[in-house]
Amino acid sequence: MNIRVVALAAIVGVVALSSSTLAAQAAPRAVDRSNMDTTCAPCTDFYRFVNGKWLDTATIPASYPGIGVGREVYDRSLDVLHEILEQAAKDKSAAPNSNTQKLGAFYGACLDSAKAEKLDAAPMAAELERIAAITTPALLQAEFARLQADGVDIAFGVGTEPDFKNTKLTVAAVGQGGLGLPDREYYLNDDSASVKLRDAYRAHVARTLELLGDTPAKAADAAKRVLALETSLAKAALPLEEQRDPKNIYHPMSVDSLARIAHGVSWTTYFASVGMTPKSVIVVSPAYMTAVAGLMTSVPLATWRDYLRWKVTDAASPYISSRFVNERFAFRSILTGTKSLPPRWKRCMTATDESLGEALGAAYVAKEFPPEAKARALAMVGNLEAALRDRISTLDWMSEATRKEALAKLAAFRVKIGYPDRFRDYSTLRIPAGASYYQSAMLANEFEFRRQMAKADKPTDLNEWGMTPQTVDAYNNALNNEIVFPAAILQPPFFDASADDASNYGAMGAIIGHEITHGYDDQGRQFDASGTLRDWWTKEDAAKYDEAAGRIRDQYSAYIVADTFHVNGKLTLGENIADFGGLKIAYAAFEKAMTGKSRAPVDGFTPEQRFFIAYANAWRTKIRPEAMILQSRTDPHSPGEWRVIGAISNLPEFAQAFGCKAGDKMVRGEAVRATIW
Template identity: 40%
Template sequence: MTRSHISSRLFATAAVGALLLGFASSVTAKDAAKAPAPAADAAAGPEIGDFGLDMAGMDRGVKPGDDFYAYANGTWAKTTAIPADKSNYGMFTALADLSQQRTREILDAAKGNPDSMIGRAYASYLDGAGVEAKGLAPIEPWLNKVRAVDKAGLAALLAETDRNGISHFFGGYVGQDDKNPDVYIYTMYQGGIGMPDRDFYLKGGDRNTALQAAYLRHLENILTLAGEKDAAGRARALYDFEKRIAEVHWDKNDSGDATKVYNKMTIAQLAQAAPGFDWTTFIRGIGVKEDSLLVSQPSAFTGEAKLIAEAPIGVIRDALLVRSLDDFADVLPDAVAQEAFAFHGTALSGTPQMQERWKRAVDFVSDNMGEAVGKDYVAKYFPPETKAAMDGLVKNVLAALDERIGHLTWMQPETKVKAKRKLANFTTKIGYPDRWKDYSTLEIRADDLFGNALRANQFAHDDNISRLGGPIRRWEWGMTPMTVNAYANFGMNEIVFPAAILQPPFFDPKADAAINYGGIGAVIGHEISHHFDDQGAKYDETGKLSDWWTPADVAAFDAAGKALVAQYDAYEVLPGEHLDGTFTLGENIGDLAGLTIAYDAYKASLGGKAAPVIDGLTGDQRFFLGWAQVWRRNYREQNLSQRITTDPHSPSIQRAWVSRNLDPWYKAYQVKPGQKLYLAPKDRVRIW
């Protein structure tokens, strides 16, 4: 459920928004792992409860108007523990556990087959003893190359670093040109820091101070593991260097603005704007032959180039040594893997322990050869009737938005015509690709885990660069079928729903319609509405970044957006830590619009008839409960705090609360003035 934030791209495609839902049903991780495949038994009922809702997980002692999340999920929240290998637990993680277990079964069957690439990859990861026996020997040649680099050779080495999948001072990918979406272009974005956001370096407070100290220890420990002398002093110098980089970085709000980050320039213009670094050698070295680039944060590149030019070469080398071990930590000996986890998993997110090796092995194969596994996954776990039912739901939700656009009072008639045209031009992808990725040139060995990871990174890099000069790959997916997620791609004007999310509690063909519309229906609406949120609305029906709204439309939309920003700014998630309503605006618009149009689609599906009352709940009550129950999630405090800084999605409680802006919610639950979530009609935000 995210949209086009440059700083948090999930894959190398321009103007993409990913959903990142985060559900968790009333089932435990253990229960989820043994849940049956959808529709396995034609005579069976819904997988959850009698009609698709977990009644036992509610807390009827809470008034819906005081805390709708707690009313819908309070008992579940109190009785559900977060597994030791997770930073949070909810519906998304429950389904991710299920997907991981199912993928394991596929890989276990392939493991003994020497002709199976995924089997060899899986076996290489499971061979922990072999990894320990080799130590750092597999990565040592690369580390020695880093240790030997001088300023004259830095640009060429960074190009190799990029191809090897190691993060460094700036990143890049080939995606659609936002203003010419029929053409691919290389886009560059700021990098060079090891913590997730500049704010972790620049803001004070007890939590950030503790993280800064933990990160400094991590730098020292990684340099020690690399065999370097004076690790403490060098870690301090590296930390100070990264802090200076953080100071020139754009913040997350500017980095998420599609208009601000569209800066086309030639290599020569980049060199003029950011002197002190050999841009031609670097860009040609990564395989880009074209001369035009998109530079997302130009002033950050200017600042970083100056800092790189002025920094001692030893600090530059140390930065690359640390990134090399950090980025490959999971395929190196346990000492390195545990150290990386100690900071990135425990210090940042509060997760007590690493996942078992088989789980990490499954993720390794899925991350690097996902579609090779996906073919078997969908054949076994994604029945055609689920895809057909989902297709019908999507059409109903699209029709609901089309109808709503026609009745908008703030949008000008000429803009409505264009908005409807954009809606009619949508592509919907459900379940899995029509065309699978070809991995035949990727070399995988059963006894070479590090080599497999390195070659997989190089394969992905080369495949991405090969897009340049070619036709747009409209058949490509940015997520595997096993991914519990969804996304909106602005440049393709498409919405995409992988197979793994199309399961209870999001979607169950045998559940009550109100539950499905409140769950997957609102998710569909969310993804559709991303194309009309504060960033998606900047793209026309062809996927082009353009001004197709009138000034009056923009003014009305911005006013509604400001009201939503203020509403979310007021939420204090942790003591002294508020949401950033500007940063989360696109996702909050997605939730508000998605729930609104899903409600319309649900009512239309009744064909003018009254919904039945089930277990004392009206259709409208079940609809809103279907929405609230998919957002179940318990967080570790460190993880929740990190998300406030880095995640464009609001936490689950506040996502459930978006219902306070819908008039039918008030009627459904008799919400009255004086209750905590009550908003006067004039204060309810209405956009779509």
């Protein structure tokens, strides 16, 4: 239920998993051969060589879209989180309005399935009544603001984000939104699979409206009009690939200017009703706002009322009776291939995590995150930064002018590890004992919405984290020039105090390198040391960079993920550049750390070989075909197999470690190899 403007999500480069620690004097960790297929030559298919047996035998749990190391690590954390929440729910002595009381009340409200069944659709009654009473464009606009505060995704998004050209200041922003299918292409493609999926979606919208009491004929007619309206929104939306360029999603203007390009909406009134009087607004896509404002006056109010009934019910479905929960899951399962819902306690845990993430996170790190892990991770980040500094200092394709800026940016990186210095203050959020699950979720959504709106025209809070400590992931936020590693990623096999350099640098080192390199990917390189959107590249250097990036784009576009779906080389470019660069500098840091140490093989593998094995192990993933197609269409990360093969095949260091020859599948020749760092 994050309230996040599209632009921010597009700029924050997130690695989809991972980590491991630098141990000063640790024993070499044995290579786990039980996952490997050693009948496959490493130079022919390294992903299969490392993960082949696991790929052949691992089973995906019915409620998961896929499995892999990140999921395994998260599942271990679940036990800790589960225990925290069970205790909080039982704790009758928790101080009123303390975080423990709120965690217990929220989680407990969710567990009460009998109450959810009894209430059925009743918790949404007030919203549905208001929607039924929309008889003027002014009332429609007012309801938009009300529902957005409840976390309902409708027509356009409103939020706040650092001003790209003055990131010390956070400002208001409006972006795209309101689609029920995963992306605009799902509405616009006319291949048979897309048509079939749209039919299934329309039937799902109709069935959901029938659950509210519509007759089948009325529901079918409403669903048809809802799909047509969403298709109009999709047509106006900026494609995902185009959102990658920060210049395309940064259009600062006054509220008056927004009113000129998007008339039909009274923007001053609108902002007042979401709790803002912004001095200026960043518009993600002016053309989109023009289109939405036009639709708000040209589309009949009856259609808007049906659209809002659908959106409200879809958003409420996880929090109400099982008729709604199951209908929503049935459609989601078409997209992800999952066979069953997770057990209720797990869904309740995820929902509590989404609504009270830092309250849960504070309890989590008190149990799980030893201070020494932070020190070790910091040391490793320092070594990775030094490796990139070496590379930038000696790159023969980069001019001195660009080099100076690149090094200044590296020197200014802010590093966050484990958890925030100050956890979020939830004191103004009340989750009363006895509140229904739906009511609890809406209170948390409104709290988050007000928190976001309150940031407008204020200094950017550099202490804030974009992920909770219990998230198994990491990110680079170019606007703050920072890299962030939550506590939960600093666990084996990513980060292991008892392991040696080879496995730690191959897994966690590559992830740290990945996040650092994001600062110089196709988006990141457009921001300077202060996080400002500013072109600091000479024309010649930018052209050389683009040439190498173009090679990476084309290489990945050639990979087939499932059926006829290819990796989208343009959408995944930033992540692929970060994987490739991250692995390269992790290897350089590893080599430096190995100076003077024994290179004797362990379990038949040299330290260099074990470095690459650790990398390929960290990205082993098995995904249902449906989820794989969904990922390839919407996720800026390439699937695990290509994260491994794409990166290593460009690295002569890999070929050298395994004695691969020119012409081997895992080796790209010098003429076609991509090299940036």
